[in-house]
Amino acid sequence: MMTSLPIVAGRFCARSACAALFALLLALPGSAAQAQRDSAAASPVEEFSQQLDAFQKSVPDLNRSIQESARTIDGMADVEKARAEIDKLRELVSTLLGAVSDNGPVSQLGVKALDHVRDKLRTLTQETRFKPEERQFLIDQWHKLQVETENATKELDDARAQFAGLLQTLQQNEDFIGELLEIRQAEKALEVIRSLTRDIRDASTQLNKLIGGIKPPGV
Amino acid sequence: MRRVLGLIASAVIVGAAIAACRPTGDVGYVEIKTVPVAAATQTALYLDSIKLAPIRKGSAILRQGVGTRKLQADWMAGSLAQLCDIVVRKNRITTVTVSVLERPPRCQCRFSGTDAATAHACVS
Numbered sequence: 458m459m460t461s462l463p464i465v466a467g468r469f470c471a472r473s474a475c476a477a478l479f480a481l482l483l484a485l486p487g488s489a490a491q492a493q494r495d496s497a498a499a500s501p502v503e504e505f506s507q508q509l510d511a512f513q514k515s516v517p518d519l520n521r522s523i524q525e526s527a528r529t530i531d532g533m534a535d536v537e538k539a540r541a542e543i544d545k546l547r548e549l550v551s552t553l554l555g556a557v558s559d560n561g562p563v564s565q566l567g568v569k570a571l572d573h574v575r576d577k578l579r580t581l582t583q584e585t586r587f588k589p590e591e592r593q594f595l596i597d598q599w600h601k602l603q604v605e606t607e608n609a610t611k612e613l614d615d616a617r618a619q620f621a622g623l624l625q626t627l628q629q630n631e632d633f634i635g636e637l638l639e640i641r642q643a644e645k646a647l648e649v650i651r652s653l654t655r656d657i658r659d660a661s662t663q664l665n666k667l668i669g670g671i672k673p674p675g676v
Numbered sequence: 677m678r679r680v681l682g683l684i685a686s687a688v689i690v691g692a693a694i695a696a697c698r699p700t701g702d703v704g705y706v707e708i709k710t711v712p713v714a715a716a717t718q719t720a721l722y723l724d725s726i727k728l729a730p731i732r733k734g735s736a737i738l739r740q741g742v743g744t745r746k747l748q749a750d751w752m753a754g755s756l757a758q759l760c761d762i763v764v765r766k767n768r769i770t771t772v773t774v775s776v777l778e779r780p781p782r783c784q785c786r787f788s789g790t791d792a793a794t795a796h797a798c799v800s
Contacts, residue, residue: 544767551767554705559736614733621707621737621769628768628800 502602505570506673508563509609512556516668523549523661527654536646540634543650546657547627553664554620557613564617567610570674574603605674612671619667623660626653702742702766704800709773710734719776720750723762740764744797747772749781759783761797768800 526546533539556563578599584592630653637646710717713734721728723738723745744763751757760783762770771786785798 547767551703551705554737555703555739558705558739560738617737618735621705624705624767624769625771 501566501573502570502606502674505563505566505606505609506675508566509613509671509673510676512563513668513671513673515556516553517665519549519553520661520665523657527657527661530650531654533650534647536634536638536643536650539647539650540631540638543627543631543634543653547624547631550620550624550627554617554624557617557620559617564610564613567606567613570606571603571610574599574606578603602674605672609671609674612667616664616667616671619660619664623657623664626656626660703739704742704764704766705769706738706740706745706762706764707769707771708736708738708747709771710776711773712777714776717776719781721774721781722746722748722750722756724748737769742766747774747783749774749776751780757781760785761794763789763794763797763799765800770798770800772798 523546526542526549530539530542530546533542555561558564578596581592581596581599584595587595630649634646634649637643637649706723708721708728708731710731711734716730716732718730721731723740728736728738742764744761747759747762748756749759757780759774759781760772762772764770773784773786775782775784783798787799789795789797789799
């Protein structure tokens, strides 16, 4: 689900500052707005492609941290320290999920890019400035871009589900470990932690493949 | 030249707007699942007073500030029906399933609170 920027922003905004900035943005003189319109018809797609690319590049580093954290936990005999490490892991996964959540920046740009491609295709079918073969060429290119953008957003959906699943696994295990400690079952808690690190490694490897396989549109 | 300056001005203002509106402090996630699964929900849902875009393919994960949110839906005569409270905790996901065929739609929490304060709320 995509909410528009003002909607996404609404809850968190320092409202007056935000309102003023958006008002200023909307009130921009024609030249700037026109410049944006003129600059590049494909800009929302490019923007999405760039954001996606940047996100993909950030994933291996974060994934490496996740793997390292799992390795650290594996060697620990102190349950409390291991719990703190799991907490850190949740933060890492949460950061990744933040980028691809439905109201996160990458997903928002994906929706914007798809809207743009669909609008473009709609207007091109009524376009009379070009020869039929020229128009057909443009339509074919936009169709190609549409397929690529749809594929990328579909893969982002899969990544989002994976991140969410991993975060849920972490939080449920952490809760269980907490309960075990309350009844002084430290040994059992350590077992749970070790089994959790295996799950984390598997999920992390899968995520690397999934994210690495996403092809930004137009590339 | 004017065009370039215009673009730079727009970029600066958009950047500033985004920075000013970026969630500060702790964040968590709300996973909203809708049944039956549809390409996009017809019923408008709200988290507190913020209208959500239609939920695609029966699921959405939304980043939210930590706290308690009210999930509401459009109801008769433009009024909002309150469906349930959702407790958002730091770096955690709270899952809620909304049955959109019922009138008004109904919430089913994956986990409900166990203390008096959260007994009727969805928790993570």
